[in-house]
Amino acid sequence: MNRQNAFEVADDLPELLRDAGMTLEQLSDVVQRCQAVQDDNYTAEDYDVFQIAGRACIEEGESAHVLSIVVDEGNKNIVRCMGWNLLGPLVKILLKEEDKSLTHCLAILTHLLEVCSPKELLIGLLEQVEEAHQDAIAETVILLLQPLQKVLMRLGSRKASSVGMALSSLLGQVARLPVPETKEQEEDDVFCLCRCCSALLVFVRPFAEEARQSRLAGFTDGSPSPEEEELRLELLKFCMKSLCEPLLEVQLKDPETLEDSPLRNFATEIVGILSGIGESLSDLLCHGLLNRREVSGFLEEEVCYPKESLASLAYLLFVHHIAIDNFPTVFSPVFVLQCNMEHINLFLSRTEDCRIRKGLDLYEKSLVRVLDNSLPVQLLELKSFFSVPQNLVKVMTMCPVHHLRTKGLKVLQLSIDKFDTEAKYKFFRCMLKTSHHAGVEGYIIKNIKNQIDLALKVKGNKWFLGVHLLPLLHQALCLSQGPETDLLQNLDRVMESLNLLRYLLLRDKEQENQTGIWTELCKIEENYMKPLRMGVNMSRAHYEAELSSTQENSKKAKAKESEIQESVCSVTVGNEKMPNMTPEMQLQVLHSALHTFDMIESVLARIEEIIEAKGKP
Structure with a gap:
């Protein structure tokens, strides 16, 4: 029988029923x-x-009569060849749960699972899984897991590819379900x-145990x-896919x-299955660093070990x-951090809050195990330690979630604390060159000041004194x-730079000149202080002119109350046009800017x- 033809006929079921008057008598x-047909030589018309x-009989409530026909021993061959065609209406009735024919339909399904061809049943059941309506995904999956498991068991030792196909279809549907975000949502499911x-775990356990026993x-x-x-x-593919969907999207709750x-529990058992089938957790963690393994049956190793799944495992x-x-x-701990950096980078390169949160958490947990001042400078040569x-800078400066930005800054400082002195030095130089954000640069300059202060107190720190420090x-x-x-856009950097310079001049005596600041003072005055003074004067003159103009406009606008409502002006900050402001609001902004210039000048x-x-x- 042409299976496709059978389903095409099924699609026109209502019209055919009207035309042909199909009833229990026709069945x-x-x-x-x-x-009377020998050797199962049924025609296409017989199937249809x-x-x-x-x-039609099942949908019209005649399931008891259908059951009597199905269980009749004389019809065994007919049911074995054609019975899978009844899966659709049976599943539809069973999903209702309150239908009067529920018991008969369940008995029909149970008999079909024992008699029909397991391959036909498998395809039919998976079609019901994949065609499940969005609102009935969970009910359909839970209903069909046990029948699918029973059918797969009937396939014997040659069931591997069928198990894989079933797991892929089931997990694909489960991944469509929303992920609970709060404790209450998970408790109430x-x-x-x-x-x-939970049901998926029950489904996969016998196959995982069989693989474990085979390995032993x-x-x-x-x-x-x-x-x-x-x-x-x-x-293995099922576990890796589970680590990605749904576990990559899930924020697990601590036992407390x-x-x-x-x-x-699902995450724990998935990781347990990996170990049970012979996958070394240490090899999986270090997968990006170790030599890539040859995996039979896959064109590309990434099919078997997706990067996002490995990151989720870490x-x-x-x-x-x-x-x-x-x-x-x-x-x-240093080697574990090195392995995790690839996973951390993958998380932090995304924009979803969930991925960023996981990247920050993994980075923090990997760093806290490392001793302060112990990460060697050689690590900075690795691509991940640059990426x-x-x-992290993008998270700190662009993430819309405040607590993630704050966490990013905390983790940045933690990472700085773990580098040795030379690594800190080169890291600061790299960040000043590449971050392109005044707030981040100001934070780095503040760290430079702290390292210089430490070097002046503790002997042997050559990187933040003398010739090394000057560049x-x-x-x-x-x-x-x-x-x-x-200067307004770069205020954080400017103020930290001035604080650093003031600190050096006060802390490092001219006759000792441990930092070399006094040797370089002429260059600093010429290349930094003089342009800064000029910049302050230029900016002040510009904003004072703007202030005078705005004050004049404001006086004119107050002459007519209606014009006050309509009179608006715009301000551009950081090359971005801000929302329209009234003259009073703009006056406040201009006064604030002039106060900032006073602070720099002071x-x-x-x-x-x-x-x-x-x-x-």
């Missing part, structure tokens, strides 16, 4: 006619009539994701058979927050400590566009006083 007739009549994940037997009997290895690989968490291991007892303790800070100082004490630099004047005082005998 009985086709079954009686087929009983059986399908249409059988479905408002989206039914928890029930589906292989230690004594030799290599596993091709069928055993294929099942192992299908389970939610003692019994179905999603945490997050489960080191943030939630799932299966951490199975992770070797011989790896140093992660760049993505870093010139990099910190500069204006990107000379006198024309936008610190600059203090520095000049220090220089002048030091120059006197």
